[in-house]
Structures are given as C-alpha cells and as structure tokens.
Amino acid sequence: MVDYVFERHLSGGILLPANKAASTATPIRRGFVPTKLVLALRQHRGHPAEPIVTVGQRVRKGQMVAHAAAMAPSAAVHASSSGVVRAIEERPVLGGNGVQSSPCVVIETDGRDDSIAADQAPPWPADRAAQREAIRAAGIVGLGGAVYPTADKLATPVPCKTLIVNGAECEPYISCDDMLMRENAAEIVAGALLLTDVLAAPHCIIAIERDKPQAMEAIETAAQRVEDSRLKLAEVPTIYPAGGEKQLVELLTGEEVPSGRYPGEFGYVCQNVGTAYAVHRLRAAQEPLVARVVTVTGGGVRSPQNVEVPIGTPIADLIALCGGYNENVVRLIAGGSMMGYALPDDDVPVTKATNCVIAAAANEVRTDDHEWPCIRCGDCALVCPSRLLPQDLLVAATTTDFVGLTTLGLQDCIECGCCDVVCPSHIMLTERFRVAKRTLAQHDGRRPRASPEPK
Amino acid sequence: MRFEQPTAPHAKPIVSVPVIMRRVLFALVPAALWHTWYFGAGLLVNFALVAIAALLTEAFVLRLRGLPTRHAMRDCSALVTAALLSFALPPFVPFWIPLLGGSIAITLAKQLYGGLGKNLFNPAMVGYVFLLLSFPVEMTQWLPPRMGDIDYQHLSFGEHVDYVFTGRLPAELDVDALTRATPLDLVKEGRRAGRPFAEIRNGSLFGDFGGRGWEWVANLIGLGGLYLLYTGTIRWHIPTTFLLGLLVPATIAYLLDPGGAPSPGFHLFSGASMLGAFFIATEPVSAAGTVLGRLIYGSGIGLLVYTLRTWGIYPDGVAFSVLLMNAAVPLINRYTRPRIYGQT
Numbered sequence: 038m039v040d041y042v043f044e045r046h047l048s049g050g051i052l053l054p055a056n057k058a059a060s061t062a063t064p065i066r067r068g069f070v071p072t073k074l075v076l077a078l079r080q081h082r083g084h085p086a087e088p089i090v091t092v093g094q095r096v097r098k099g100q101m102v103a104h105a106a107a108m109a110p111s112a113a114v115h116a117s118s119s120g121v122v123r124a125i126e127e128r129p130v131l132g133g134n135g136v137q138s139s140p141c142v143v144i145e146t147d148g149r150d151d152s153i154a155a156d157q158a159p160p161w162p163a164d165r166a167a168q169r170e171a172i173r174a175a176g177i178v179g180l181g182g183a184v185y186p187t188a189d190k191l192a193t194p195v196p197c198k199t200l201i202v203n204g205a206e207c208e209p210y211i212s213c214d215d216m217l218m219r220e221n222a223a224e225i226v227a228g229a230l231l232l233t234d235v236l237a238a239p240h241c242i243i244a245i246e247r248d249k250p251q252a253m254e255a256i257e258t259a260a261q262r263v264e265d266s267r268l269k270l271a272e273v274p275t276i277y278p279a280g281g282e283k284q285l286v287e288l289l290t291g292e293e294v295p296s297g298r299y300p301g302e303f304g305y306v307c308q309n310v311g312t313a314y315a316v317h318r319l320r321a322a323q324e325p326l327v328a329r330v331v332t333v334t335g336g337g338v339r340s341p342q343n344v345e346v347p348i349g350t351p352i353a354d355l356i357a358l359c360g361g362y363n364e365n366v367v368r369l370i371a372g373g374s375m376m377g378y379a380l381p382d383d384d385v386p387v388t389k390a391t392n393c394v395i396a397a398a399a400n401e402v403r404t405d406d407h408e409w410p411c412i413r414c415g416d417c418a419l420v421c422p423s424r425l426l427p428q429d430l431l432v433a434a435t436t437t438d439f440v441g442l443t444t445l446g447l448q449d450c451i452e453c454g455c456c457d458v459v460c461p462s463h464i465m466l467t468e469r470f471r472v473a474k475r476t477l478a479q480h481d482g483r484r485p486r487a488s489p490e491p492k
Numbered sequence: 493m494r495f496e497q498p499t500a501p502h503a504k505p506i507v508s509v510p511v512i513m514r515r516v517l518f519a520l521v522p523a524a525l526w527h528t529w530y531f532g533a534g535l536l537v538n539f540a541l542v543a544i545a546a547l548l549t550e551a552f553v554l555r556l557r558g559l560p561t562r563h564a565m566r567d568c569s570a571l572v573t574a575a576l577l578s579f580a581l582p583p584f585v586p587f588w589i590p591l592l593g594g595s596i597a598i599t600l601a602k603q604l605y606g607g608l609g610k611n612l613f614n615p616a617m618v619g620y621v622f623l624l625l626s627f628p629v630e631m632t633q634w635l636p637p638r639m640g641d642i643d644y645q646h647l648s649f650g651e652h653v654d655y656v657f658t659g660r661l662p663a664e665l666d667v668d669a670l671t672r673a674t675p676l677d678l679v680k681e682g683r684r685a686g687r688p689f690a691e692i693r694n695g696s697l698f699g700d701f702g703g704r705g706w707e708w709v710a711n712l713i714g715l716g717g718l719y720l721l722y723t724g725t726i727r728w729h730i731p732t733t734f735l736l737g738l739l740v741p742a743t744i745a746y747l748l749d750p751g752g753a754p755s756p757g758f759h760l761f762s763g764a765s766m767l768g769a770f771f772i773a774t775e776p777v778s779a780a781g782t783v784l785g786r787l788i789y790g791s792g793i794g795l796l797v798y799t800l801r802t803w804g805i806y807p808d809g810v811a812f813s814v815l816l817m818n819a820a821v822p823l824i825n826r827y828t829r830p831r832i833y834g835q836t
Contacts, residue, residue, distance in 0.1 A: 048833060053503065209503065283833065296834040362493070369495045370502055379497040395502075402502045409509040409567060410609035414776040419727070419783070423833040428781055429825075446832040454501030461507045462609070468499045 047288045049422040050276040051455045055248060056374070056401075057212040059341040060334040065216050067345040069358055070118045070150050074349035075386035077130040078103050079139040081184035083110035086176075088142055094122045098152040098347075099325055102142045105173055105186070112186040112389075113176040117327040117347030120146035130385055131371050135378050141386070144349070152324070161320045168235045172316060175325035176389075180311035181214075181280075182372060184390040187312055190301060197236040198304035201289060202229045202313050204245040204252065205273050205280030208373030211393040213330040214310050216343040218245065218252035222259035225310050226268070228317030232308055233267055241268050242289055243310070248275040277375065278453040282307045284422050296449050311392075331391055333359040336398030337366025346387055352394055353383040365398035374402070375454040409462040417456035417466060423449045427456040427466050434473040439480050442473055450474070507724075509608075513568035515725045516771065519716030520575050526712050527583075530637040530705040533649050534583020537656055538590045542581075542619075543574035545594030553603040569608050573597050576616035576775075579713075579767055580811065581623070584633045584671060587656045593619040613818045614778045617811040624811070636672040637705025642696050645670050675703030676763045676807035679754055690751040693758070702761035710766040717770025726774040729786035730793075734769040735760065737794020745802070759798065763808035768797065772810065778818045785821075785828035792817045 079085035086103035090096060096116040105111040124143040129136050162168055173188035181203055202225070206214040218225060226243070233241040243260070245253045253272060260268050273279050273288055283294045286305050294300050300307060311329060318324045327348060334341035339360025346355060352369070356362060370377040371385075372393055395401075417427035425446050433441030447470060456466045527535045550570050554561045577593050597619030605611045624631045636644045645665060647655070654660050661667070673681070675697055682692035692698075699707045720726045738759055745753040759765060764772070773779060773793050780789035793813045800809025 287833070293834045295836075296832065298834070366493075367496070368498075368502065372500075374503040375501045377500055377502065379499070379502065380495060381497055382494055397502065401504075403498070403504045406498075407563065409563065410607065412509060412512075412569075412609045412776050413779075413781050414512075415727075415781045415786075416724075418781065418830070424830045425832060426781065426829060429829075445829075446835065449832050449834060452500075454503070457501050458503050458505055459507070460505055461509045461512050463505045463508060465499070467501060471499070 047274065047276065047279060047284055047422070048424050049420045049455065050278060050284070051420045051458060052275065053209050053277050053375070053458070055275075056209045056334070057215065057248075060210070060212045060332045060343055061216060063342050065220055065330055065343045065345050066358070069344060069346055069350070070146055070148060071347070071350045071354040072146055073351060074117055074120070074144040074146060074347060075128060075130070075351060076102060076114050076117065076142040076144065076349040077128075077132075077139045077386060077388050078114055078141060079132060080114075080130070080388040080390060081110065081112070081132070081178060081186070083186070084108050085140055086111060086114045088125050088140070090122050090125075090142060092122050092125060096120065096122060096144060098150055099327055100153050101174070101176075101325070105176075110186045110189045112178045112188075113174055113325070114142070115176050115325040115327050116144060117349050118144070118146045119149050119151045120144045130388060131378055131380065131390065136381060136385060160323075165235055165237065172235070172319065175315075175319045177312060177315045177319065177326045178389050179309055180315065180329055180389060180392065181309035182376075182390055182392055184388070187308065187316070190306060190308070191232070191235050193236065193301045193304065193306060195302065195304050197238040197301075197306050198240070199290065199306075200229070200233050200236055200238040200241040201285055201305060201307045202232070202241060202243040202310055203280055203282075203285060203307050204243060204249070204256070204310040205285060206249070207246055207275070207277045207280035208375050209277070210334050210395050211332050211373045212334070213332045213343050213392050215249045215252050217314060217330050218249070218310055219255050221314055222252075222255035223262070224317045224321075225313050226256065226259040226263055227321070228313030228315070229308075230263065230265055230268065231316050231320055232313060236306055238306070239267060242271050243268070244271040244273050244285055244289060246275050246279060247272050277455065278422055278451070281422065281451055281453065283451070296446070326389060329387070329389060329391070331355060331387055332393040333396075334393065335366075335370075335395035336401050337362055337368075337396035339363050348387060348389055350387045351383070352380070352385055352387060352391075355387065355394060356383055356396060362396055366396045367399045367404070368395075368397040368402050370395040370397060375458075376452065405463070406465075408464050411462050411464060414461060416459040416461070420455040420459050422453060422455065423451060425450060427470075430473075431464065431466060431469060434469050437476065439477060442477050447473055447477060509567050509569070512725050513572050515720060515723055516572050517568065517575055519719045520579070520713070520771070521716075523579075523709050523712035523716060527579075527709050530639065530708075531583045531635050532638070532647060533652050534585075534635065535578055537653065538581050538583065538585070539574055539578035541587055541590035542578050542594035543571055545591040546570040546574045546598045549595045549598040550603065553599060554607070557603070559607070564608065567608060570598060573602070573615045573619075576767070576771060577619050580616065580620040580764065582631060582633045582635070582671075584635050584652075584667075585630050585656070586659060589623060589627060589630050593623045596622045609777055611777050612821070614772060614775050614814050617772060617814050620811050621815065624806075632677075633667060633671045634674045635670065636697060637703075639704055642704070644672075672697070674763075674807065675706060675758075676801070679758070680801075680807040683754075688752040689754045689758070701755070701757035707761040710761040713766040713770065717766065720770060720774075726770065727786070729783060730774050730779060730790035731769040733787050733790030734773050734794040735765070737791035738765060738798050739794075741795065741798045759801070763801070764810035765797070768793070768810035768814065772814055773817075778821065780821050780824045780828070782825060782828040782830060784830070785824040788824055788828065789817050789821065792820065
C-alpha cells in the first residue's frame with residue numbers, strides 16, 4: 038500500500054494544450070552514439086568545470102574530463118562515450134541565460150562506446166557526506182532544467198523535512214520525464230530512496246501530474262514493490278506551472294517558500310525524476326552522468342520521439358536521428374514552449390539541462406509581434422503563480438519606477454510566461470520583466486539601499 | 493539552417509483585444525434584435541450614428557496626436573463604446589444626440605486620457621451622462637413597446653429616419669403622442685407621490701418583474717452576459733457583486749415594506765441593471781484590477797444604483813454609480829493588492 042499525499046492550494050496557473058502525444062507514441066530510443074561530442078564545461082549558473090584531459094588523449098565512457106571547480110556551485114563533466122579528445126575550445130552552448138560561449142571538450146568518438154571498468158570506480162560510500170561527494174564527482178545535476186549541482190542541493194542548512202521528487206513535468210511538449218517514469222520506474226524509485234537516505238529525510242513524495250496515468254501506474258507498482266513507509270505518491274493537477282519548485286512545495290505542503298529564499302532553507306528539497314534515475318545509475322552501475330533523455334518534438338520534425346543520448350550530442354545529430362526537419366520548421370527551441378530558449382542554429386550540443394528540443398512549425402509559436410495597449414483586464418494577475426499584478430508591473434517597468442517595481446514584487450516573478458499567453462493585448466510581459474530585473478539590479482547596485490516607499 | 497530567436501514564452505496568446513471586443517458586440521445581438529422588434533429601429537439608427545461619430549472622432553484625434561490609426565480603428569473598442577451608448581440612449585432622438593454622444597465619449601473620456609487602455613472613466617457612460625445633463629428633454633423621449641394591448645403609435649422605418657434627421661413627424665402626431673414614461677419613471681414619480689409599488693405596477697406598461705418589453709431586453713442582455721462569462725471575456729466578480737449590491741438592500745426594503753417598496757425583481761430587470769452589471773461595470777480599463785478590488789467595486793456600484801434609484805433625482809443611477817466608482821478605482825487598487833507568494 039502506497040500513501041498518497043493530497044494536493045493543497047496552488048495560486049494562478051493555466052491549463053495549456055499539452056502537445057505531448059506526438060513524442061510519447063514510441064518508447065525511448067536508446068543506444069545512439071554520435072561521431073562527435075561537445076562537452077560544455079559551463080552548463081549552469083556558477084563556475085565552469087576545469088578540464089583534466091589534453092588534446093589527443095584517448096578517453097573512455099564515464100571517464101572524468103573536467104572536475105568541479107573548487108567553489109560551489111560547480112559539477113564535474115565526464116566523457117559520454119569513448120574516443121579521442123580533439124579540441125578544448127570555446128564554443129556556443131546553451132547556458133542559464135541563453136546561448137553563450139563556454140569552454141568545451143570536443144571528443145571524436147570511436148564507436149566502441151567502451152566504459153571505464155566498473156571496478157575502477159569507487160563503491161557507494163556509507164557516510165552521507167561521502168555520498169554527496171560521490172554524487173558531485175559523478176557530475177550529477179538537476180535534470181529538470183535548472184542544472185543546479187545536486188550535491189550542493191543535498192547539503193541543506195536545516196534538516197530535510199521532505200524530499201519532493203518532481204515528476205510533474207507541467208510544461209507543454211516536454212515528455213522525457215513521463216517516458217522515463219513509464220520505462221524506468223523501479224530505478225527512479227530506488228534513486229528517490231537513495232536521495233532520501235543522503236538527506237536523512239523522513240518523507241519522500243513523488244509528485245506526478247494527473248495527465249500521466251501510465252507513469253503514475255508504473256511508479257505506483259514500483260513503489261508497492263519496495264514497501265518503504267517513507268515513500269509517498271502525489272497526483273498533482275494538470276496545470277502549468279505546477280512543477281515549479283516553489284509551486285510544488287505550495288501544492289504539496291500548503292507552505293510558501295519566503296521571497297528570495299530557497300525551499301532547501303526550510304527543509305524541502307526538490308529533485309527531478311531524471312536526477313533520481315541518475316543517482317540510481319551511479320549507485321547500481323557506478324556510472325556518472327553521461328546521458329539523458331531528450332524529447333525531440335514539434336511540427337517541424339519528421340518523427341517526434343524521446344531519445345536517450347550521450348551528453349554533448351550535437352542537436353543537429355539529434356534532429357537527424359528523428360528523421361530531420363520537415364518544410365514547416367520555423368523555430369528551434371531548447372526546452373518547452375513556455376520557458377525554452379530559441380536557438381540560432383542546431384550547431385549546439387545537448388547539455389545536462391537539455392530536456393527537450395522543439396522544432397516548431399509556424400502555427401505552433403507566436404510569430405506576430407504586434408501589441409495592443411494594456412486594457413487592464415487583469416487576466417495576467419489571475420494566472421500569476423506568484424500572485425503578482427503584471428498589469429501594474431508593466432506600468433512600473435515602462436516608467437522605470439524602481440520603487441514600484443520593488444514593492445510590486447518584480448523579484449518574485451518566476452518568468453513562467455503565463456501572463457503573456459493570456460494577455461489579449463499580446464504584450465510581451467515576461468521579456469519586459471526580465472529586462473526590468475536587469476535594470477533594477479544595476480540600479481540597486483548603484484544605490485544599495487532602496488528608497489523607502491512614500492507614505 | 494538559421495532560426496529566428498524571439499524570447500520565451502513561444503506559445504501563442506490565446507485571445508486578442510479585437511476578439512474580446514467582437515465577443516462583447518456579439519453578446520448584445522439578441523437584445524438588440526428584441527429591442528428593434530418591440531421599440532422600432534431607434535436602437536439600430538442610434539448605433540449607426542454613434543459608431544460613425546466614434547470612429548471618425550477616434551481617427552481624427554489619433555491623427556492630431558500623430559499616432560497611427562490602423563490598429564486602433566480595427567480593435568473594435570470604439571464600436572463597443574458605440575453599442576453601449578446606443579443601448580443607453582432613448583430610441584427616439586434627433587440625429588445630433590448620438591453624434592454628439594459618440595464624439596464626447598471618445599474625445600473627453602478616451603483620447604484625452606491617452607486612448608485605449610488609459611481611460612479613467614467608462615467612455616460610454618461619460619457620453620451618456622453628458623447628454624443626460626445637457627439635453628434632458630431629448631434624453632427622456634422613450635417609446636412604449638409595440639405590444640397588443642398597449643396604446644402606442646407606430647412609425648414606419650422611413651418616418652422614423654425622417655424624424656431623426658429633419659424633426660418632421662406625420663400629420664396629427666407629435667413627440668408627446670409617441671413617447672411614454674419608462675416604468676422606472678413611473679415608479680419614481682409614484683413613490684414620490686407616496687403611492688405603493690403594488691399600485692403603481694398595475695399599469696399596462698408593467699410586466700412580470702420590470703417593464704413589459706424592457707424585462708425581455710434585460711433577460712437577453714443577461715444571456716449575453718452569461719455568454720461573456722462562459723467565454724472568459726469577463727469574470728464573475730463584478731457582475732455578481734453589482735447585482736448583490738443592488739438586490740440585498742432592495743430585498744431588505746421589500747421585506748420591511750412588502751407592498752410599498754419596488755420588488756427586488758423590478759430592480760433586477762428594470763433600467764440598466766443587467767447592462768450595467770455585465771457590460772458596463774465590467775469594462776476592464778476603468779474597473780478595479782484586483783480580485784478583492786473587483787468585489788468592492790461591483791458591490792459599490794450596486795449599492796449606489798439602489799441609493800440613486802430610491803432617493804435620487806433620476807429614475808436610474810447606473811451611469812452615475814459606475815462613474816463614481818471609476819473615480820475610486822485607483823484607491824481600491826492601491827489597497828487591495830494580493831499578498832505576493834512568499835511575502836508577508
């Protein structure tokens with residue numbers, strides 16, 4: 038018998054067309070090895086990993102090519118297939134703020150895909166701090182998209198009350214977590230319990246959105262088999278952005294994470310199901326993070342599907358693997374349709390953050406940039422998960438009213454994009470708020486103390 | 493292959509300003525047809541004239557302001573103002589009343605504040621109140637419904653248009669013979685003379701709840717309002733609290749004085765109650781923007797409508813109530829901001 042956790046309240050949010058059916062019709066395609074791998078050393082906010090290989094050196098799958106920087110947050114990078122290091126150079130990769138230049142280790146693969154022998158890897162340690170270090174050394178990061186190094190997230194400043202394993206996957210188009218849960222439920226459950234051990238957490242909730250009955254059934258079966266009383270399941274409503282970290286905490290516990298703080302500071306740790314799977318692979322097969330499942334979908338690609346590919350696979354190879362583009366493609370998006378980044382071309386590699394690649398057709402994306410004036414309908418405020426008033430923030434942003442931006446909570450905007458989608462005036466609110474955040478940061482940098490609100 | 497790189501979100505917006513405006517216009521069609529059947533072509537003639545004035549004025553002022561007119565002309569917002577104003581006007585008025593009303597609404601209430609999205613007050617109601625205060629005679633030229641047992645004089649479409657533009661009427665007819673006091677007028681006068689509501693409503697102009705003919709216009713406007721709610725064009729907060737703000741005091745008064753005070757049903761289906769609740773108070777630009785603010789705003793209008801109808805000079809009070817609460821909106825918005833997630 039598996040316990041269920043019942044949902045509490047979620048502010049705002051919006052029911053969006055899921056667009057997930059196209060990529061979930063076939064099982065995850067596995068075993069592909071590209072001829073070239075581009076391993077980005079800066080895949081997340083924080084410090085780039087430091088290369089420990091040289092050009093011309095032969096590497097095997099699972100071998101570390103760059104170790105984590107001394108300063109957290111940082112994560113190690115490993116060769117994701119066997120081959121020869123051909124270059125260590127700056128290349129465009131997708132990072133936390135769009136496509137940016139990053140040092141990369143370029144490997145020409147030999148097709149043998151041979152791993153470092155499992156016995157060369159250290160066994161799973163017994164001590165919790167050592168377990169965290171093993172996770173750090175394996176380069177495991179949050180695979181939900183934020184790629185925050187998992188080891189750093191597991192070192193909570195207060196004892197962990199609940200581990201939340203996030204299988205909500207609320208963003209349209211993305212189905213990699215859904216497919217992984219359907220096919221590798223036992224491994225995910227085992228990984229979730231490993232993470233529970235590392236955190237010494239009394240509870241672990243695996244949260245899955247209601248529109249994934251097959252994933253839920255698979256996880257439920259796997260959970261019943263392990264019979265662990267710490268493990269609970271939660272079916273969360275199909276609403277975007279229910280899978281956001283703070284939103285999920287609100288939904289499952291009824292508690293709000295205070296503004297500007299992280300859930301971990303209050304005893305809640307969220308980890309993606311893919312991360313749990315990666316931790317299980319590390320424990321069971323001594324395999325560091327060398328591959329991930331990527332959803333390749335959209336109206337502009339011939340055969341949408343989920344593929345498990347080595348980290349560093351060029352997106353061009355990924356598209357070719359899925360039949361190539363068709364004539365409808367107008368945009369290439371890394372991530373979902375709400376928060377993903379538009380790529381300039383497909384000559385960028387898959388990083389640990391790449392959960393989805395959408396080759397979008399013109400009828401799937403916004404192509405017209407005309408804006409009408411705001412008519413103050415307030416629908417943006419109704420859907421805002423942070424309960425902000427985007428219509429008022431817009432005025433403050435337009436008039437660079439720094440006091441207004443601060444009191445209206447600009448910093449609490451999670452950039453989910455809900456307000457843009459419901460805006461009848463088609464105002465690009467989220468982009469305005471991103472720009473305003475940068476302007477406000479510069480302003481606050483010049484004048485550290487915000488002027489008090491006029492009474 | 494190179495791709496364009498717009499910023500997230502990439503998903504398409506689900507609705508647009510012109511679509512919203514067209515839905516509002518569409519929602520008024522059944523009521524307009526009923527109105528035309530029972531009160532003649534006045535509503536349609538008024539709508540055409542107000543619309544022409546509103547669109548021309550808008551284009552002219554935008555040109556003066558040096559702004560592009562293409563999108564503003566196509567957003568249908570001026571047509572919505574025209575539709576609301578023409579429902580508020582008596583169906584039997586000379587042509588310059590709708591023309592003036594449309595121009596004033598667009599100039600004074602909309603463009604002088606900065607155009608679409610900037611108006612502090614509801615443009616249609618500003619236009620209406622301007623006409624009501626300036627031309628009280630023309631603004632009370634209401635017609636009785638063309639129903640079997642009601643004494644009415646029928647004008648053909650041609651005769652009606654002839655009157656609107658030239659002021660000529662067929663021989664042996666004058667304005668007084670054609671026009672009639674509205675049920676709200678009769679109740680106002682009767683109550684002032686101390687007559688109980690039960691006696692006032694015995695006249696042939698009264699139906700089940702409100703005025704005959706009028707109550708069906710109100711029903712169909714309410715139906716249009718439900719369509720707007722169903723399509724998510726408006727939210728429930730303002731219409732519900734508006735009607736409650738009107739019905740709660742009306743019910744209390746009726747229970748305290750069963751035969752004397754106008755019934756809650758009369759308040760609900762008379763005058764501009766339905767139009768106000770679903771179409772006028774919900775005009776988003778001039779309404780409160782927060783959920784709590786909208787509850788306050790709606791109930792404030794409802795209470796004011798009851799107050800003005802019961803103790804005021806004018807038979808109805810929707811336009812004044814909406815404008816008064818419009819003025820309170822900045823304050824309401826300021827003090828009803830929702831608590832931000834994670835903030836205290």
